[in-house]
Amino acid sequence: METTLLIAAAIKIGVFLGVTLTLVSVCVIFERRFSAIIQDRVGPNRTMIPLSILGFKKDLALPIGGLTQPMADGLKFILKEDFTPSYVRKAFFWLAPCMTMVPALITMAVVPFGSPIEFGDLVIPMAVADLNVGPLFIFAIASLSVYGITLAGWSSNSKYPFFGGVRSCAQMISYEIALGLSVIPVLMMFGTLNLGHIVEYQANNGWLLLPFWGEGLTAERWWMLIPLVVSFFIFTTSIFAETNRTPFDLPECETELVGGYHTEYSSMKFALFFLGEYAAMIIGSALIVTLFFGGWSIGFGIDGLLPTGAWWVSLLHVGCFLTKVTVFILFFILVRWTVPRFRYDQLMNLGWIVFFEAALINVFIAALILAVPHIGYLAFGVCLAILLVITGVLFAIAKSAIHAPKEGTV
Amino acid sequence: MATIKVTRPKLSVGEKVYFGSIFKGMIVTLRHAFKSVMGKSRGADEFNSSGIGITMQYPEQKWDDELPEYYRGTPALVTDELDRERCVSCQLCEFICPPKAIKITPGEIPSNDEWAKVEKRPQVFDIDMIRCIYCGMCEEVCPEQAIYLRPDYIVTGTSRKEMVHDKDRLYEIGGKRVGLVNKWNELK
Numbered sequence: 399m400e401t402t403l404l405i406a407a408a409i410k411i412g413v414f415l416g417v418t419l420t421l422v423s424v425c426v427i428f429e430r431r432f433s434a435i436i437q438d439r440v441g442p443n444r445t446m447i448p449l450s451i452l453g454f455k456k457d458l459a460l461p462i463g464g465l466t467q468p469m470a471d472g473l474k475f476i477l478k479e480d481f482t483p484s485y486v487r488k489a490f491f492w493l494a495p496c497m498t499m500v501p502a503l504i505t506m507a508v509v510p511f512g513s514p515i516e517f518g519d520l521v522i523p524m525a526v527a528d529l530n531v532g533p534l535f536i537f538a539i540a541s542l543s544v545y546g547i548t549l550a551g552w553s554s555n556s557k558y559p560f561f562g563g564v565r566s567c568a569q570m571i572s573y574e575i576a577l578g579l580s581v582i583p584v585l586m587m588f589g590t591l592n593l594g595h596i597v598e599y600q601a602n603n604g605w606l607l608l609p610f611w612g613e614g615l616t617a618e619r620w621w622m623l624i625p626l627v628v629s630f631f632i633f634t635t636s637i638f639a640e641t642n643r644t645p646f647d648l649p650e651c652e653t654e655l656v657g658g659y660h661t662e663y664s665s666m667k668f669a670l671f672f673l674g675e676y677a678a679m680i681i682g683s684a685l686i687v688t689l690f691f692g693g694w695s696i697g698f699g700i701d702g703l704l705p706t707g708a709w710w711v712s713l714l715h716v717g718c719f720l721t722k723v724t725v726f727i728l729f730f731i732l733v734r735w736t737v738p739r740f741r742y743d744q745l746m747n748l749g750w751i752v753f754f755e756a757a758l759i760n761v762f763i764a765a766l767i768l769a770v771p772h773i774g775y776l777a778f779g780v781c782l783a784i785l786l787v788i789t790g791v792l793f794a795i796a797k798s799a800i801h802a803p804k805e806g807t808v
Numbered sequence: 809m810a811t812i813k814v815t816r817p818k819l820s821v822g823e824k825v826y827f828g829s830i831f832k833g834m835i836v837t838l839r840h841a842f843k844s845v846m847g848k849s850r851g852a853d854e855f856n857s858s859g860i861g862i863t864m865q866y867p868e869q870k871w872d873d874e875l876p877e878y879y880r881g882t883p884a885l886v887t888d889e890l891d892r893e894r895c896v897s898c899q900l901c902e903f904i905c906p907p908k909a910i911k912i913t914p915g916e917i918p919s920n921d922e923w924a925k926v927e928k929r930p931q932v933f934d935i936d937m938i939r940c941i942y943c944g945m946c947e948e949v950c951p952e953q954a955i956y957l958r959p960d961y962i963v964t965g966t967s968r969k970e971m972v973h974d975k976d977r978l979y980e981i982g983g984k985r986v987g988l989v990n991k992w993n994e995l996k
Contacts, residue, residue, distance in 0.1 A: 435841040438849045438861035631827070736833040 406522045411507075414526055418506050421723070422676045423468030428724075429731050430467065436735045442467040475669035483554075483662055490553035495663070495670035497546030501539045502677035508532040509684045510594045512694045512716035513601075513701075515709055523594050524694075524712060532593035533585065536685060537578055540640065543674060544570040547642075547659050550671070554662040562658030565648045565742065572749035573639035573646075579757035580632035583625045583764030584689050597693030601701040605692035618767070625764035630690050632757050637682035639749065642675060643730060645737040646745060683726035687719065694719040751796045759789050872959075880944050881961040883935055884982030885954055885975070888992060892923075893979070894954035896991050897930040901946035901955055909939035910946060926991045933975045937963045953989050956982060 427442075434441025443464040446457035482491065509532075512524035529535050544567055551563015584606065588596050603612035606626055609619045639646040650658030660671045687693060694715035695701050704711045740748070762785055770778050822828050843849045844861035851862050858865040888894050897914035915931035917924055946955045958981050965971040973981070 432841065435844040435861060436837045438840060438844045438851075438863070440858070440860045440863045440865065443860075732834055732837060733830075736837045737830055 402517065402520060403522070406517070407526065410524070410526045414506055414511060415503065417511070417720070418503060418677060418680060419673075421680050421720070421727075422673055423472070424724070425676045425679065425727055425731075426468045426471060427465060428728060429734075431464070432728065432731045433735045436732075445470050448473075472669070475666055478665040480665040480667065483556075485555050486662060487553040487555060490549045491662075492667075494546050494550035494553060495667045495674070497549060498543050498674035499546075499670045499677065501543040501546075502674050502681055505536045505539050505681045506677075506684070508535050508593055509681070509688060510597050510693055511719055512712045512714075513598075513706070514594070515712045516706070524716065525594060528592070528594050530590075530592045532591055532596075533581055533685075533689070534591060536681070537574070540678065540681065541570065541574050543678065546671075546674065550663070551659040554659070556662055558655045558657075559659045559661045562648075562650055562655045562661075565655075566642065566659060569639060569642075569646065569648060569745060569749070572746060573636045573753070576632055576749060576753035576757050577636035577640060579754070579761060580629045580636065581689065582757075582761045583622075583629050586761075586764055586768060587622060587626070593688055593693070597688060597695060600692040601695030601697075605695070605697055606690045608691070608697070611698060618770070621767045621770075622764065625760045625767065626690075628756065628760045629764075630686075632753050632760070633689070634686060635748075636753065637686065638730070638733065639745075641678040641682050641730075643679060644734040645740050647739060648742055648745060679727065679730055680723065683723045683730065684719075686726055687722040691722055693722075751799050755792050755796055759785070759792070875959050877959075879959040879961075880942050880957040881959045882937065882957070882963055882973070882981055883940065883942075883944075883946055883955055883978075884958045884960075884973075884980075885933060885978040886956055886982040886985040887979060889984065889986045891984070892992060893929060894952050894985070894989065894992065895930050895933065896926055896952055896954070897928045897933075898951065900949045900951065904945045904949045906943060906945065907939040907941050909936045909941075910934070911936070923992070930975065933978060935973045935978065937971045937973055938968060951990055952992070953985070956985075958982060 431441040431443075441464070444459075445464045445467040446459045447466055448470070449458050450456065482488065507526040508529050510523065510525040510528070514521045514523045516522075547566040547570075548563040551559045551561070551566070554560065585591060587606075588599055590596060590599075600606060604610055604615070604619065607623070607630060609615065609623070613619065638644075642648075642650065650660065655661070660668055663671065696704075696715070696718050701715075704714075766778060766781050766785065769781075773781075840849070847857060847859040849857065849862050851857075855862045856864050856869065856871075858869055864871065885893065885895055897912050899912050899914065902908075902910045902912045911932065911934045912930050913932040914928045917926055917929055942957065944957050947957050960981055963971065
């Protein structure tokens with residue numbers, strides 16, 4: 399019995415790692431083609447299947463619209479000269495790319511990719527590790543990747559990468575708080591930290607932001623939508639900041655910092671940063687989908703009609719999950735090519751003064767709405783009034799804290 | 809003229825919240841994406857688009873018809889109307905060439921020749937097209953107007969040797985020019 403579980407875990411690790419890395423390359427081609435059509439260009443559309451490097455006479459040209467471009471990119475990265483400048487601190491310089499790449503991949507372990515499969519009398523969850531502290535594990539590990547970036551900046555021993563590293567450190571710490579706080583209403587509602595259970599609940603009772611079936615049709619769920627939508631906005635924006643994507647890509651802004659923390663890196667070490675960034679983006683999308691959009695569930699009550707535990711149902715769910723993740727990746731890409739970069743002080747204001755306070759108040763609002771059946775409407779009204787006063791005070795403090803340019807000194 | 813003091817515009821609450829304008833921006837970018845897939849981007853017709861965006865895809869589509877007369881492509885040698893090579897191998901182009909792409913070996917015109925007054929003609933005239941930077945200095949410096957930058961721009965080869973244009977190739981590209989200049993002119 400335990401051997402079966404072990405074998406299943408090994409298979410899951412292999413498959414999910416493969417899926418994540420494939421998704422990274424899919425991201426890259428999506429990013430390039432999508433940005434191209436946004437800018438009225440064509441993008442890489444004629445990469446062939448390179449049979450000539452295997453000894454064949456000609457390359458195989460299929461009408462696949464350059465889907466093999468990521469393979470060519472990867473091959474280029476591997477074959478390039480791996481140049482280490484003489485003035486860097488070598489141990490950390492070599493360690494840093496791994497430190498960015500590895501946390502992003504580890505976090506994938508707790509995300510449920512599909513519904514559990516019943517195998518004999520065993521129920522095998524479709525997550526590598528079905529932890530009871532899923533979101534906490536993800537936050538804990540994902541925030542480690544800041545070490546990679548900071549180390550890269552510092553060990554490069556060069557000023558612009560150093561600035562990039564410092565910026566990234568400050569930025570990630572600021573947004574970590576908003577990220578953690580914004581997810582609390584969600585967890586309060588589910589009452590569990592197990593991502594598998596969270597998704598199952600959503601499959602039966604309506605996705606968090608689309609409660610159209612099961613218990614989702616109750617009035618309480620609709621009231622909860624107010625704090626949850628705020629949560630969703632804060633969470634998504636913080637994920638953008640966490641993954642160093644535009645509009646928060648200050649650690650690597652080309653115009654100010656040459657290339658940011660990875661200026662001195664070349665070849666495969668640079669590619670690891672690249673992979674790390676995209677893997678973090680995939681994790682971010684997976685997390686948003688899992689928490690707010692029902693993870694692997696097909697939704698609209700269809701999940702209840704399907705037999706539980708059959709392998710094809712599980713595969714269907716995996717497909718559904720990957721589709722949702724891909725949609726969110728496209729959203730990430732769309733935002734990157736739409737929104738210009740924030741100035742650094744705007745970024746800090748947004749993180750510490752707007753999002754932190756908003757997430758904090760949001761937690762209390764969610765708590766109040768959840769508490770209504772227990773404390774009655776009178777107590778609810780009193781608490782809401784107190785909360786409004788506190789919010790007003792916080793708002794006034796926050797407004798005075800934002801350093802706005804004074805009138806007449808433009 | 810009266811002085812106009814420009815004040816910073818006040819942002820409304822909607823503008824301060826960002827999300828509305830971000831959403832508007834996304835609609836703009838999505839519209840661009842959609843239009844370029846449909847081949848209806850603004851300017852697609854004027855730029856002779858291939859169907860995606862406004863881009864013309866090179867090997868299948870070419871812009872040759874629109875090339876201006878003065879387009880600076882490959883340098884080439886020209887002959888005069890009597891098919892005599894205009895070049896008198898003075899080597900000025902060889903010396904002015906910034907990337908040193910031109911190699912000339914001068915040959916003598918024997919004294920019993922009708923055109924002994926021209927003195928020299930090139931035996932070998934090579935332009936290494938890997939080195940050439942299309943600056944046009946050779947054209948500018950040539951006293952005999954024997955070398956011109958032609959509108960040809962497709963210079964390809966699979967080896968370094970193929971990329972060196974020798975005399976025959978240069979005359980083939982250059983063609984013929986009418987009008988006598990300095991040394992080949994009997995009157996001078």
